[in-house]
Amino acid sequence: MPNAPDNVTIGLVQMRCEAAPDANLDKAIARIRQAAAAGAQIICLPELFRSPYFCQRQDPSLFDFAEPIPGPSTERLGHIARETGTAIIASLFARRAAGVYHNTAAVLEADGRLLGIYRKMHIPDDPLYYEKYYFTPGDLGFRAFDTQFGRIGVLVCWDQWYPEAARLTALQGAQIIFYPTAIGWHPREKAEFGAAQHQAWELSQRAHGLANGVYIAAINRVGHEGASDGGIEFWGASFVSDPFGGLLKRADHSSEENLIVSCDLKRLEEIRRHWPFLRDRRIDAYADITRRMID
Numbered sequence: 001m002p003n004a005p006d007n008v009t010i011g012l013v014q015m016r017c018e019a020a021p022d023a024n025l026d027k028a029i030a031r032i033r034q035a036a037a038a039g040a041q042i043i044c045l046p047e048l049f050r051s052p053y054f055c056q057r058q059d060p061s062l063f064d065f066a067e068p069i070p071g072p073s074t075e076r077l078g079h080i081a082r083e084t085g086t087a088i089i090a091s092l093f094a095r096r097a098a099g100v101y102h103n104t105a106a107v108l109e110a111d112g113r114l115l116g117i118y119r120k121m122h123i124p125d126d127p128l129y130y131e132k133y134y135f136t137p138g139d140l141g142f143r144a145f146d147t148q149f150g151r152i153g154v155l156v157c158w159d160q161w162y163p164e165a166a167r168l169t170a171l172q173g174a175q176i177i178f179y180p181t182a183i184g185w186h187p188r189e190k191a192e193f194g195a196a197q198h199q200a201w202e203l204s205q206r207a208h209g210l211a212n213g214v215y216i217a218a219i220n221r222v223g224h225e226g227a228s229d230g231g232i233e234f235w236g237a238s239f240v241s242d243p244f245g246g247l248l249k250r251a252d253h254s255s256e257e258n259l260i261v262s263c264d265l266k267r268l269e270e271i272r273r274h275w276p277f278l279r280d281r282r283i284d285a286y287a288d289i290t291r292r293m294i295d
Contacts, residue, residue: 011040082112184234210245
């Protein structure tokens with residue numbers, strides 16, 4: 001975008017989420033202030049940060065966690081964005097209408113304005129991740145947003161596994177793709193499968209960054225939520241990778257942490273000149289990508 005800086009510092013707020021929504025919002029705001037004081041210009045919060053990860057069970061009373069956008073959270077976060085001079089990405093449980101709810105990321109500009117929203121497109125339905133019960137699939141498509149610090153894309157959690165989502169976001173000019181996330185281990189599976197699951201998650205996203213020549217910023221929560229003998233152990237490990245897929249910085253698996261990373265946006269030009277994957281795309285040959293299977 002015109003007049004955008006060559007460098008941007010991003011802040012990823014890796015946090016535990018408590019039972020009380022207002023306490024989580026207060027914590028997130030405190031962490032935003034800390035990240036801004038450390039130099040962050042674009043700050044991203046974890047997926048559905050205002051509450052525990054409620055999708056572990058199907059319970060109609062949990063729709064009460066939902067709120068409108070614009071609404072109370074975007075209003076408070078808009079004030080903090082203006083106070084700190086930072087752009088903020090906030091993942092919220094959005095009530096669109098009675099019976100229609102979305103897993104939504106709101107993007108706030110540094111002057112406090114709501115730039116726009118992204119509605120999560122890919123909705124999982126797995127043990128302890130019963131999101132199809134709560135969320136209507138997104139209908140806004142894949143989007144990019146111009147902040148004063150650069151053009152960014154936002155996808156959400158399960159979108160992480162889909163190269164099509166990253167590609168369509170990058171083709172709109174996104175320089176950094178943010179992934180607010182709530183992912184973790186089933187404790188009974190961790191010993192056998194945990195390392196491989198985490199590795200697959202990170203490698204998939206870093207590969208999207210390499211294939212598209214963009215920075216990737218994935219932000220997760222930490223801590224155990226749910227039944228003491230089960231539930232989910234959120235694995236943290238928020239990270240930032242560069243446009244060649246190289247890991248720049250990663251948080252640990254258990255600590256609350258602000259991950260602060262400087263991104264040189266000139267690297268996009270450098271990488272894409274030497275590895276021109278977008279130039280060599282055969283867009284005339286990809287029509288079958290819209291089919292479920294090629295039988």
